[in-house]
Amino acid sequence: MTFTQSSIKKTVGEKNQLPSLVTEAQPQVSEAEMIEAVKTLLIGLGENPDREGLKDTPKRVVKALKFLTSGYHQSLDELLNGAVFHENADEMVLVRDIDLFSSCEHHILPILGRAHVAYIPNGKVIGLSKIARICEMYARRLQVQERLTAQIADALQGLLKPQGVAVVVEASHMCMVMRGVQKPGSWTSTSALRGVFADDAKTRQEFMNLIQHRPRFNN
Ligand SMILES: Nc1nc2c(ncn2[C@@H]2O[C@H](COP(=O)(O)OP(=O)(O)OP(=O)(O)O)[C@@H](O)[C@H]2O)c(=O)[nH]1
Numbered sequence: 001m002t003f004t005q006s007s008i009k010k011t012v013g014e015k016n017q018l019p020s021l022v023t024e025a026q027p028q029v030s031e032a033e034m035i036e037a038v039k040t041l042l043i044g045l046g047e048n049p050d051r052e053g054l055k056d057t058p059k060r061v062v063k064a065l066k067f068l069t070s071g072y073h074q075s076l077d078e079l080l081n082g083a084v085f086h087e088n089a090d091e092m093v094l095v096r097d098i099d100l101f102s103s104c105e106h107h108i109l110p111i112l113g114r115a116h117v118a119y120i121p122n123g124k125v126i127g128l129s130k131i132a133r134i135c136e137m138y139a140r141r142l143q144v145q146e147r148l149t150a151q152i153a154d155a156l157q158g159l160l161k162p163q164g165v166a167v168v169v170e171a172s173h174m175c176m177v178m179r180g181v182q183k184p185g186s187w188t189s190t191s192a193l194r195g196v197f198a199d200d201a202k203t204r205q206e207f208m209n210l211i212q213h214r215p216r217f218n219n
């Protein structure tokens, strides 16, 4: 299978030169047409979309899908809200166990997992919650786990120009659990290492040790 990006374009107005991908077709389809398409799907599945329980389902499905892909309409500038601060810190900052809910682009089924994100500052730090928000922005798109992982790393690298960034995503793909090969226990780990995390084995190892360490608290 090849992954083609020929039908995608950059979101107008996205700053930071980080591409946000949307389909060409998106603005040309009305909500009514989307609702009608879900109705067609239900009929194709042998259902009666006019029965009481399903009457509002197409509308709900469109609303849910729009929420689950709302990351297409966010920009880094907007979500950062200026929360990048000058600071002389130069030790590793790690935010781990960030819950992720994404959707696989092959089946539009959930990818459930978590991200661990670390960086070593180089004169600038970012509001901690913004790291989780960046993860969410890229998760709320149709994704493959590898690209999601790389986008998080590249966003931080672009914003902070740190000494390095490391991102690990661990996730279970419902398309491998509920259908297809049906392997409920399986999960996939992907990493994206930039700067010193890619170049220096000791720094990388410190990060790997920290994400494996069980914290003494659990909130
Ligand atoms: N690399 C990668 N593959 C993914 C991801 N999400 C889903 N896939 C895989 O994409 C592939 C699509 O393969 P196809 O053979 O075209 O689709 P399929 O017939 O539904 O495949 P099966 O899942 O094996 O039944 C599958 O192997 C999925 O497991 C992801 O995030 N990264």
Ligand SMILES: [Zn+2]
Pocket (backbone or CB within 6 Å): 104, 105, 106, 107, 108, 109, 173, 175, 176
């Ligand atoms: Zn899938």
